[in-house]
Amino acid sequence: MNGECKKMLPRCSFPMLCIAAMLITTQDGRSADHTDAAAAERGYRFLTENALIPPDFNQTTFEEVWQAWPEPLRSQAAKLSPAERRKMSYERYGLTLRADDNSGKPLQYVVTPDGGWTMNCFACHGGTVYGTPVAGAPNNRFALQTLTEETFAIKMRQGTPPSRMDLGAIAIPLGTTNGTTNAVVFGMGLMDQRDEQLNWILVAPKSFTNHDMDAPPWWYFYKRPSMYIDGFAEKGHRGLMQFTLIPENGPDFYRRYEENFRDVLSYITSLRAPKYTDVVDHSLAENGKQLFNANCSECHGTYESDWSYPNRRVPIDEIGTDPVRLTALTVAGRKKYANSWFAHAGEHDAQETLIDPVGYVAPPLDGVWASAPYLHNGSVPTLWHLLHPEQRPQVWRPVSSQLDTEKVGLTIEEVREVPDGDAELDAVVRRSYFDTQRFGKSNVGHNFPNRLSEAEKSAVLEYLKTL
Ligand code: HEC
Ligand code: HEC
Numbered sequence: 001m002n003g004e005c006k007k008m009l010p011r012c013s014f015p016m017l018c019i020a021a022m023l024i025t026t027q028d029g030r031s032a033d034h035t036d037a038a039a040a041e042r043g044y045r046f047l048t049e050n051a052l053i054p055p056d057f058n059q060t061t062f063e064e065v066w067q068a069w070p071e072p073l074r075s076q077a078a079k080l081s082p083a084e085r086r087k088m089s090y091e092r093y094g095l096t097l098r099a100d101d102n103s104g105k106p107l108q109y110v111v112t113p114d115g116g117w118t119m120n121c122f123a124c125h126g127g128t129v130y131g132t133p134v135a136g137a138p139n140n141r142f143a144l145q146t147l148t149e150e151t152f153a154i155k156m157r158q159g160t161p162p163s164r165m166d167l168g169a170i171a172i173p174l175g176t177t178n179g180t181t182n183a184v185v186f187g188m189g190l191m192d193q194r195d196e197q198l199n200w201i202l203v204a205p206k207s208f209t210n211h212d213m214d215a216p217p218w219w220y221f222y223k224r225p226s227m228y229i230d231g232f233a234e235k236g237h238r239g240l241m242q243f244t245l246i247p248e249n250g251p252d253f254y255r256r257y258e259e260n261f262r263d264v265l266s267y268i269t270s271l272r273a274p275k276y277t278d279v280v281d282h283s284l285a286e287n288g289k290q291l292f293n294a295n296c297s298e299c300h301g302t303y304e305s306d307w308s309y310p311n312r313r314v315p316i317d318e319i320g321t322d323p324v325r326l327t328a329l330t331v332a333g334r335k336k337y338a339n340s341w342f343a344h345a346g347e348h349d350a351q352e353t354l355i356d357p358v359g360y361v362a363p364p365l366d367g368v369w370a371s372a373p374y375l376h377n378g379s380v381p382t383l384w385h386l387l388h389p390e391q392r393p394q395v396w397r398p399v400s401s402q403l404d405t406e407k408v409g410l411t412i413e414e415v416r417e418v419p420d421g422d423a424e425l426d427a428v429v430r431r432s433y434f435d436t437q438r439f440g441k442s443n444v445g446h447n448f449p450n451r452l453s454e455a456e457k458s459a460v461l462e463y464l465k466t467l
Contacts, residue, residue, distance in 0.1 A: 036266055043267025044135065046260045047120050048098065048110060052244045055116030056109075056165040057151040061158065062117060065089055068153040070426045092428055094141030094178065096126070096133035107133050108142070119144075119165070121243070121264075124181055124215040129274045129370045131401060136218035136271040138371050140179035140378070140410070141401070146427045148174055164246055173210050176438070178431045180212035180378045184228075184325065188333045190245035196340040198251045209328035211440030214378025217371045219273040220364035223301070223309040229376040230326060231313060231361035232334055234351035237265040238342045254341060273367025276465045278405045288463030291456050295448065299362035303467050315359040320445030322377050328440075331355055369465050372409035379436050379443035382409030383464050387449040387457045394443075397432040408461060 066077035066085050069092075077085050086104075090096065095106040105111045108123040127139035152166045168174075172189055175181035185208045195201050216229075227233045240261050241254060293302060301309035316323050338353035339345045360376060374380040384407035385392045393414040400411040418433040419425060436443040449457060 037270065039263045039266035040270035041267070043260075043263035043265070046263055047122065047267070048105075048107070050260070051110040051112050051116060051118035052249070052257070053118055053246050054164065054248065055112065055118045056148070056163045057117050057155065058160070059111070059115035059117065061151050061154045061160060062086075062089065064154050064158075065147075065150050067157075068150040073426070093143045093147040094127075094139055096128055099133045099135070107135060108139065124183060125218055128401065130277065130403065134274060134370075136268070137274075138179075138215045138217050140214070140373060140398075142175075142181070143178045143428050143431060144181055145169070145174040145176065146178075146431060149427065171205070172208065175212050176431065177212055177378070177434050177441070178428065179373070180214050182210050182212055183215070184213060184329055185210050187242045187245075188329065191242065191333065191336060191340075193247075194245060194340075196336065196345060198245070198254055198341055200247070200250070209324065209440075211324045211328050211377070213325060213376055214373055216363060216376075217273070217367060218268045219271040220366040221271065222269045223307070223364045223366070225311055226361070229360050229363075230329070230354070230357040231311065232329070232354040232357050233337060233343065234353065235265075236342075236344070236351060237261040238344065239337075240264055240268075242342065251341075273467070274370055276369050278403075278465075280465050281462055284459050285462040285466050288456075288459035288461070289466075291452060291460050292463050295451055296460070299448075300365050303366070309364050311361060313357060313359050313361045317359075319360055320447065321360065321375050322379065322440055322442040322445070324440035325376060326357070326359065365464065365467050368467055369403075369408050372403075373434070374409070375443065375446065377441055379434065379441055381412045381434075382407035383461055384408060386446065387452070387461060389444070389447050389450060392436075392443045394437065395433060395435050397434060408465060 063082060063086070066074060066089060069077060073088075077088055080088070090106065095108050098105060098107045107126040108120060109117045110120050111117055122135055122139070123142055123144065124139055125137075126133065126135045127137040127141065128134060129137050148165055148169050152162060152169075154160075155162060155166070165174075168186070168189075172185055173182055174186075188208055189206075192203060192206060193201065213229075221235075224231075225235060227235055227239060233239050238254075238258065238261065241257065244253070244257075292300075297308075299310065299312045299314065301307060316326055334353060334355045337343055338355060343351040343353050368374075369383065372381060372383075374383065374386045380386050380392055381396055381398070382404055393412065395417055396412045396414045398410045399413045402411050403409070404411040415433070418430070418435050435441060449460070452460060
């Protein structure tokens, strides 16, 4: 453990966690047995301080990355101090500082004492709420593809060898729209190279169905018995280790770090949603709650202190949202997981894995106001648009990091089409457009809100702010 980390420990260094720990003992008796605040704190530290895979790039490369930016950005950056440039780089790639320390390190990367930067879980699972970094909030601004391309360009100039991420990005696209990633396919690609006990095997490279997903928030995880949008895998600490399946990490690695991932599971389970602090019309919200309970809770559950969560899987034809993710994770891929160490196969506590789920599971809606964009592929920018299926924008992009408090979600502009594939266009700007015509990015489906009148939709929208 380094000095900074020791310095942080005496105070309650992770406010969300402390609040969560209080909630656990006071309100939510059901979680109290499973969640240990000390283990949760260790889990958070583990994720932010331990590089489990070799670095993606180093500090020097990151400090110079502005030299790979398009004009006029590069000339602007050239005039600034290194600290100001760093700030611009964080902004450009969707990185933030950590809420609980002043190390200047990003939440989304582990930075080792020798200056190596390794992506951690918060790259996708650590975003902002009201402009403040929140671990566990989905990172809807992460620009992984652009960050990888631009750091790679600097490495080429520096004569620094490419990283695994650079090479991986050649075979598997990392993400075509900012804030979404091809994460599920990375997992499959890595697992493909292993047998069930995680030993290395030689297989011909396969082609996968690349598609981008929007990471879910971690603050509703405590309610879920299973993981992922189709709920195919039972919840467990081992399943969380898939991202580390790189060649350097042999089967021993998994047994060695297993305890740490129990802490990570405790940490994720300890999180709770942030609170909406803008104006709420409470009588309208109360009306919305009745409507929600009558029309939505059969799938999404209820949100009182005696909450319920049905974990309901809705067949793909009924939900009608983009179907790519469901089959992109193949039956063969799921079988492999089912028979692997990750699912405790052959052990007394073997998990149940669904080989062929028929649809998507309705997620809990805790803190849903803070987790835009919506649907598993992130195709719908606001809750208002989710409630108005016919009026969802076809091509849109975020134009501000401020929450749109009227429609509740991302502040966007809608455009007719993505500006023509002009090579001059800044990659970060180009990838800020969400084009729902593209593969895996459809915004249709989930037409259940159409049961409601316009006035009723307004009431439900008000209620969703309070979850
Ligand atoms: C590159 C982006 C990315 C990174 C890095 C990442 N995840 Fe995820 N994570 C996702 C996406 C996307 C999903 C949704 C997958 C799905 O539903 O099929 C997800 C889903 C999950 C879920 C399931 C949540 C639920 O309620 O179903 C958990 C838990 C999780 N990730 C934990 C982790 C942990 C722990 C790490 C680090 C070891 C990590 N993730 C790193 C993108 C990422
Ligand atoms: C028959 C089950 C069902 C009903 C009824 C239902 N939903 Fe859903 N809902 C789902 C499923 C499944 C998803 C996930 C779809 C996806 O991501 O492709 C979802 C997704 C959502 C999301 C997006 C969550 C996110 O984080 O992306 C919101 C918000 C939502 N529903 C609100 C509502 C509201 C409000 C109602 C009532 C008017 C409602 N739902 C009725 C099944 C249902």
